[in-house]
Amino acid sequence: MSDENQFEEFLKFQRGIIDEFRANAGKVGGMFEGSTLCLLTTTGARTGRPRTQPLGLMQIDGQDLVVASAAGAPTHPAWYHNIRKNAIVTVDTGDRTYRAIASIPPREERDRLFSEIAAQQPGYGEYQTKTDRVIPVVALHPIDLDPDRVKHLGDELVELHDWLRGELADLRARIDDVVEGSANDVTPQAEGGHLLAELRSHCLDFCHALNVHHTGEDVGAFPVLRERFPALQPVLEKFTEEHKAVAELQNRIKEVVEDFTPDRDDPVRLRAEMADLADRLEAHFDEEERQLVTALNAMGPAPVRG
Structure with missing residues (x-):
């Protein structure tokens, strides 16, 4: 199968997960059954268009986190490059949709968070062993503004x-x-x-x-x-x-x-x-x-x- 065909199959698979997620209030079966997922919508770094992808959603100390693992691929996923250019994202957890600012923790904080994430979900640790790149952890800070505010x-x-x-x-x-x-x-x-x-x-x-x-x-x-x-x-x-x-x-x-x-x-x-x-x-x-x-x-x- 050519690289182009593989990419098309991946997009088809991803669209299926997104459709199932939205149809079942965040619940997905198959290989993701029992996992906590979210839909992260970013703005394309080159196109400026919205891009949505399903990701595992972690929470440590009350902070929502996603991991740019790309299953241990040698390069960062496209959504990570998107937030480097525009940090404003939308997060859909199935029972809540909110806007957020994506923040990339400093290396020391990243290492602490990744260690805890890998302890909860060993698959992320396995992904790190497959690549020389440091897999980023991304924090999602909800933007909850008071609708009655005078001025921010x-x-x-x-x-x-x-x-x-x-x-x-x-x-x-x-x-x-x-x-x-x-x-x-x-x-x-x-x-x-x-x-x-x-x-x-x-x-x-x-x-x-x-x-x-x-x-x-x-x-x-x-x-x-x-x-x-x-x-x-x-x-x-x-x-x-x-x-x-x-x-x-x-x-x-x-x-x-x-x-x-x-x-x-x-x-x-x-x-x-x-x-x-x-x-x-x-x-x-x-x-x-x-x-x-x-x-x-x-x-x-x-x-x-x-």
């Missing part, structure tokens, strides 16, 4: 992003005024003040606020998320690198705004620089919210700010 940390992130989006839109509108000449000229005005002075002031205020926000994430929120949810590590590293790229771009824009002289410089260049920054920021904000809001909300309520 993830909600606060979205609120701050929305404020920055508004400030960015206002800044772009001021630049458009210069480019389109909607203010007639850039000389001092009796009531409105100097258009360029206002633009420079607004640009400095926005860039300062953005820098404070990103610095707060890098030294505050990200280390806490990294410690509690290790599976988010690749995503947090990506966002940290994006912060550096955004900082370089906003410094260029500040220089352009500060040095801008209507009689000498082309305002279209200024608008193009700002459009580039805006596009990057919008994409960055959207991706941060998609990846981090749920995890932040799971960490508890936002502090009351006076």
